[in-house]
Amino acid sequence: MVTHYDGYLIDLDGTIYQGTKQFPSGRRFINRLAASQTKYLFVTNNSTKTPEAVAENLTNNHQIPTTPDQVYTSAMALADYLEKFDQIHRVLMIGEEGLEQALLAKGFELVTEAPADAVAIGLDRAVTYEKILQGTLAIQQGAMFVATNPDTNLPTERGMVPGAGSVVAFLATAVRPAPIVIGKPEHIIMDGALDKLQIKRHEAIMVGDNYNTDIKAGLSADIDTLLVYSGVSKKDDVLKQAKQPTHWVDSLDDWTIEK
Incomplete structure (x- = not known):
């Protein structure tokens, strides 16, 4: 599957890794994004960790080199919202x-x-x-x-x-x-993520494993979505939903990033 997007908004747990368990497919997916010089931002509902801690976990425990400015948490989105x-x-x-x-x-x-x-x-x-x-x-x-x-x-x-x-x-x-x-499945965190990545809605795609948070967040913000069946959501359950993800894959290895 080949589709071009200027920016990727990416869930973490269940998508790139699962707890302490590494997902080689998640690491390869991020490596392909980096190699193609495509913008991406990790968007997480976890409000307890700083972006520095999230980046350190990705870098040291999952071999995905990450800087704090590549992380956007629900806590950061809340602070951005109140600042208005x-x-x-x-x-x-x-x-x-x-x-x-x-x-x-x-x-x-x-x-x-x-x-x-x-x-x-x-x-x-x-x-x-x-x-x-x-x-x-x-x-x-x-x-x-x-x-x-x-x-x-x-x-x-x-x-x-x-x-x-x-x-x-x-x-x-x-x-x-x-x-x-503020957080997924609401649109506020998605609006903040788009601002941080400096891309428009039609240029972005939300990637995640959970239909009820990640995919609904994309739908609420009018952003294309990619559901990966590596975590929470199951195919039979998602097929019953009135609104379907834009794309789905069994593994992130099945997704080709167009330069």
């Missing part, structure tokens, strides 16, 4: 290092108590009732409610453990406005 609002300065954050560093990089003042201009929440494996209480009070007082991503579970060696969506639901249950969700 002149009235937002104080942010009450419920999250981990990736979200913290993304917000600090944009110059926001991070606070732990209400009042705040915005409440930004992602996966927080040290979440406490007090954090949720302060977030609740801030939102009740008018703070914008923004969440990195809606993933309910994360695949780990221990099983499907609670994801960011589970933490978000804890806070969302206590307040009236629903959160503005």
Whole structure:
């Protein structure tokens, strides 16, 4: 299959690797993109890691040389989104290092108590009732409610453990406005990724293994999609969907990159 795109937006877990397991097909796919001098950006819902940490993992553990500027996380997309609002300065954050560093990089003042201009929440494996209480009070007082991503579970060696969506639901249950969700399958992270890669929608393709996150994100942003059956989604289930991915492959080795 040969199709030309100027830029690739690429999911990580289940697409390029699976946890600590290497995908040789993922490494070969990235090598072909690099050899053809095609732009690409790793787009991940993981809000806990900094782009430096993601790049280090790809480089050292998966033999895919990567720099931080080739990574775009839901935390970075959230910070980019909040930056658009002149009235937002104080942010009450419920999250981990990736979200913290993304917000600090944009110059926001991070606070732990209400009042705040915005409440930004992602996966927080040290979440406490007090954090949720302060977030609740801030939102009740008018703070914008923004969440990195809606993933309910994360695949780990221990099983499907609670994801960011589970933490978000804890806070969302206590307040009236629903959160503005930034990550896949929403379009906001895709809009930010296009801006970062400096390409237009019709020039891009979203590559991923999960129909409900990666492919729906592409569909919501009017971007072509490539579903690879190496991870979450199964062919029989996807065939039942009203909207189909633009392309699909069993392995990324089956995709030819046109220069």
